[in-house]
Amino acid sequence: MSSPAPSSLGSLALARGTVDRVTARRLDTDWLDAAWKDPRTRVLVVSDGSALVREDGDHIELVFVPPDQAPPGTRFLLGQDSDATVYFGVSAPLPAAGGGERPASLREVGALLPDRDAGLLTHAVALANWHDTHTHCPLDGSATVPDPGGHSATCPVDGSEHFPRTDPAVIMLVTDPDDRCLLARNAAWPGRRVSILAGFVEPGESAEQAVVREVAEETGIVVTSLRYLGSQPWPMPRSLMLGFRAQAPAGQVIAVDKEELAEAHWFSREELLAAVQARELALPPPVSIARHIIEDWYGGPLPSTWSPPLR
Numbered sequence: 001m002s003s004p005a006p007s008s009l010g011s012l013a014l015a016r017g018t019v020d021r022v023t024a025r026r027l028d029t030d031w032l033d034a035a036w037k038d039p040r041t042r043v044l045v046v047s048d049g050s051a052l053v054r055e056d057g058d059h060i061e062l063v064f065v066p067p068d069q070a071p072p073g074t075r076f077l078l079g080q081d082s083d084a085t086v087y088f089g090v091s092a093p094l095p096a097a098g099g100g101e102r103p104a105s106l107r108e109v110g111a112l113l114p115d116r117d118a119g120l121l122t123h124a125v126a127l128a129n130w131h132d133t134h135t136h137c138p139l140d141g142s143a144t145v146p147d148p149g150g151h152s153a154t155c156p157v158d159g160s161e162h163f164p165r166t167d168p169a170v171i172m173l174v175t176d177p178d179d180r181c182l183l184a185r186n187a188a189w190p191g192r193r194v195s196i197l198a199g200f201v202e203p204g205e206s207a208e209q210a211v212v213r214e215v216a217e218e219t220g221i222v223v224t225s226l227r228y229l230g231s232q233p234w235p236m237p238r239s240l241m242l243g244f245r246a247q248a249p250a251g252q253v254i255a256v257d258k259e260e261l262a263e264a265h266w267f268s269r270e271e272l273l274a275a276v277q278a279r280e281l282a283l284p285p286p287v288s289i290a291r292h293i294i295e296d297w298y299g300g301p302l303p304s305t306w307s308p309p310l311r
């Protein structure tokens with residue numbers, strides 16, 4: 001049985017799933033067919049990274065439909081709860097919203113949903129993103145056929161099997177000898193938004209090598225001592241964020257790569273708090289691992305989020 005996986009960062013918004021993925025059932029067509037016929041089975045419809053949610057005061061939850069009301073679309077098994085309820089996802093246009101219901105993106109509600117629902121939506125969005133963009137065999141261009149559980153696909157011509165893609169990315173908080181934190185503003189971000197540095201792991205590269213390379217490329221800073229903190233999926237569209245701390249030895253000057261970053265600066269805890277309170281800076285939202293890494297360094301919660309929220 002799955003349970004929220006703790007990291008040194010505490011509970012990360014998108015790493016809280018509680019539903020057993022029952023991986024052994026993914027090719028068990030009898031079991032899958034029986035589950036799909038069971039009216040207790042719950043189906044989560046996802047479209048373009050969003051699903052329907054229902055809000056009641058402070059409580060927000062996913063809206064599921066029974067299998068016979070699910071729209072046609074690519075189907076995939078999400079798992080089975082401790083009460084034996086089976087969950088499927090379907091990638092299809094969202095059903096009409098009922099009273100108190102509305103479409104919401106994972107980015108918007110990932111930190112607000114309860115553990116079970118946050119895990120199901122993260123899983124469903126990640127799989128739907130893969131199905132939506134990997135429809136053909138990369139070897140011969142034939143349309144692939146999803147396997148019964150929807151966690152792989154097979155080419156009917158050459159028999160090659162294809163599996164969901166996850167792109168590892170590193171995200172790292174760099175400190176100087178005074179324990180100041182390096183925050184940067186991406187060239188593509190408007191206004192006051194800042195965050196820590198991040199980048200994709202390249203083929204043939206370790207996560208640690210990617211941290212060193214990305215920090216040097218983006219800021220000219222050479223880091224030495226790395227420490228892994230934890231990870232969370234970020235299926236927007238298909239990343240796994242690997243969080244690190246890194247130290248920058250003294251005597252270095254920031255040289256920003258203007259193609260990637262608009263600016264980057266060192267902040268003490270006092271400077272960061274003052275800048276956030278003065279609304280000179282806005283930090284990433286709680287759904288992101290970046291926010292957790294920054295608050296882990298800071299030593300507690302910080303005010304401010306990106307505004308308006310990124311959808």
Ligand SMILES: [Zn+2]
Nearest residue numbers: 137140155158
């Ligand atoms: Zn093929």
